[in-house]
Amino acid sequence: MRTAVAELQDEDFARPSGCTGWLVRDLVCHLIIDAQDVLITLVTPAETEPTRDAVTYWDLVDTPTGDDPLDALIVRLAAAYEEPWLLKFHLDDVGSAAGRAAELADSALRVRTRDQVLTAGDYLHAYVLEWTLHHLDLIAHLPDATEPPAEGLARSRELLERIAGTAFPPSFSDKDALLIGTGRRAPAEAEKAELGELAAKLPLVLG
Numbered sequence: 001m002r003t004a005v006a007e008l009q010d011e012d013f014a015r016p017s018g019c020t021g022w023l024v025r026d027l028v029c030h031l032i033i034d035a036q037d038v039l040i041t042l043v044t045p046a047e048t049e050p051t052r053d054a055v056t057y058w059d060l061v062d063t064p065t066g067d068d069p070l071d072a073l074i075v076r077l078a079a080a081y082e083e084p085w086l087l088k089f090h091l092d093d094v095g096s097a098a099g100r101a102a103e104l105a106d107s108a109l110r111v112r113t114r115d116q117v118l119t120a121g122d123y124l125h126a127y128v129l130e131w132t133l134h135h136l137d138l139i140a141h142l143p144d145a146t147e148p149p150a151e152g153l154a155r156s157r158e159l160l161e162r163i164a165g166t167a168f169p170p171s172f173s174d175k176d177a178l179l180i181g182t183g184r185r186a187p188a189e190a191e192k193a194e195l196g197e198l199a200a201k202l203p204l205v206l207g
Contacts, residue, residue, distance in 0.1 A: 001031070001135045002095045004146040006088055012145075013084040018137030018184055021071060027137055028087045029078035034134075035091070035098040037113070038127060042101045042120060046112040053118060054125035055162045061207035125159065129206075132156040133182060136175065140184070153178065164204055169194040182206065 005028055013025040022030070081087050107121030118126075132152045139145035153174035160181050161167045168177040171194060179185040180195075183203025192199050 001131055001138070001148070002092050004135060004138055005031070005091055007146060008084070008088070008142070010084045012142055013087065015141050018140030019134075022075070022137075023078070024138060024142075025081070025084065025087060026075050026078040027134060028091055029081065030074050031131070031134060032087070032091050032094055033074070034127075034130065035094040038098040038124075039094070039101055041111050041113040041123060042105050042109075044112050046110040046117040048110070048117050050110060050118045050122070052116045052122070054122040054129075054159060057116070057118060057122065057126040058129075058163055058206045060163075061205050125155070128152055129156040129159045133178060133184075133206075136179060136184065148175075150174070160204065163206070164198065164201060166198055168198070 008024065013023065013028070015024050016022075017024045017027040019027055019030075078087070081090075102124050105120040105124070107119060107124075109120040110117055111120050111123055113123065132148050133156065135148040135152075139147065157168065157174040157177045160178060164181065168181060169191075172180070172191070176185070176191075180187045180191065181202060181204055183205060187195060187199065187202075195202070
């Protein structure tokens with residue numbers, strides 16, 4: 001994802017992203033904050049038993065409208081960067097540090113975040129889904145941008161299916177399962193028919 005952002009042209013930052021109400025620059029700013037959250041969480045150990053895992057980490061929420069005060073804060077913060085290269089630099093700096101911290105973390109370590117306790121392994125597994133979805137958001141209107149890695153798409157689909165409690169049709173690509181499953185793309189009629197009863201549960205909006 002850092003590579004995809006690094007390859008963006010300056011004018012791409014003013015294009016819409018796949019997140020309601022956010023431009024690409026706003027999404028990149030959100031990714032910087034996400035990377036900071038990973039660094040904070042991995043150095044916030046907990047002594048109590050886990051209360052969540054990679055599946056239950058997520059709450060299903062109403063479809064976002066873009067009117068949330070925190071979303072508005074992201075927009076103002078992103079605008080304060082002024083130059084796209086500053087967003088690129090900050091994401092690469094903090095994002096690479098978060099990546100190194102993830103590689104060094106003991107997967108069995110218990111960490112605390114959002115007033116919940118889970119293992120570092122489950123926390124990072126949840127973030128694979130978070131960042132894969134946001135990578136798809138990043139390139140939603142940038143057809144030539146770098147796609148998410150196949151492994152990340154596959155693991156994210158597997159986790160989303162566990163959250164849904166059922167599998168998506170085998171004919172769906174991992175990317176389409178994620179886009180349709182989270183409401184980022186409406187299913188075509190044929191796809192809706194293949195979804196069967198699962199269609200009534202969608203979209204799965206993760207919060």
